[in-house]
Amino acid sequence: MPAKVDHEARRRDVSAAVWRVLAEGGFGALTMRSVAAELGGSTGLVMHYFASKHELIKHALELAEERTRALIPAATDLRTALTAALPLTPEATEINRVWVSSWDVALTDPELHALEKARYRRWRTRLRPLVIRAQTDGDLPHGDPTDLATALAAFTHGLVVQALFDPTTYTPKRLQHLLDAHLSALSPATRR
Amino acid sequence: MPAKVDHEARRRDVSAAVWRVLAEGGFGALTMRSVAAELGGSTGLVMHYFASKHELIKHALELAEERTRALIPAATDLRTALTAALPLTPEATEINRVWVSSWDVALTDPELHALEKARYRRWRTRLRPLVIRAQTDGDLPHGDPTDLATALAAFTHGLVVQALFDPTTYTPKRLQHLLDAHLSALSPATRR
């Protein structure tokens, strides 16, 4: 049982190509051949590492999640956690574009649908303790922290979508301002 | 110059087929043949009314906008306007699914990108006077009404996406509650 090539490393090469394709053309442009071409190889190569297109797509979503996780600092405070999800850098923009693009196929395919649902659940779960902390700090109003986490996730992702379609209007500065303004509008302390 | 068939009426038939395809499979499933099959006709029929697939897609988006407009009552108050955008009925869910699904192709195609950007702009513009009214009524905090309109649109659409992926959790009742809770959390009057 030889292992002439580092399988995992080579697989990461393919992953990188997948990501490049995705970042440029979204899921609509993700094909075996586009990945192969991006990699300078054959479709057989791609199929050697991903047995079917469905697996390729699933892997692409895992990739997006992985990159998202890497982008988000180990949950410090709420503001930081939400800021990390905004398209403030080219890389973050890329990741968000891929996410939004994935929703077409994710809404159609039952398995991907379930995965995306679980992903959202995880995000809200990760947000919840930060919400509770903000509440005890008096930065957020009382009320069900789960509901608040949902609302903040909604606000953030909704803002992401608008920003992706209108990056000129929604500059990083403006996005950060909008998030801050929103948080302080929610804050029971801040009022005039 | 004969007009043996009511052109506009027949075109609406094709439109209806387009919508059915879209509602079931999203933009990924929108093909000349799927529309033709849904209609019980040939691809030639479809092309007779829409010269290319690109035009078909553009028409599909217009369709979605039309249905959205029909769903939203002539802007009364802010709460009603935002509620109308939520997937509270099967029809509203269908429309929202189509919108979210469209983002994949809309992010890729420059023309569709511009159209979607304009659509968001229109929505915020329509929301703005309602925001101002709510502010004068003391239901919303002071601050740039444009920013607030953006934030509320963001919250709403972000909630839509979560609801589409988890309709069991986000029942119509829960969605309405989340919107109301969010509005009252923003209200300067409500605080404890």
Added chain:
DNA sequence: TCGCGTACATAACAAGTGTTCGGTACTATA
């Protein structure tokens, strides 16, 4: 009645799709 233009159907085309298959190079083990 003649023709012209509409409204399609049918078929074909070229390109692109996921997937399969045979072959080859190469390497670690026996």
Added chain:
DNA sequence: TATAGTACCGAACACTTGTTATGTACGCGA
């Protein structure tokens, strides 16, 4: 050194895609 298994390449298969071309039925104006 033989062999088995990995890691591919290149071509092909069967199908779907948007689009084009050909043909035809049919109603209106001349």
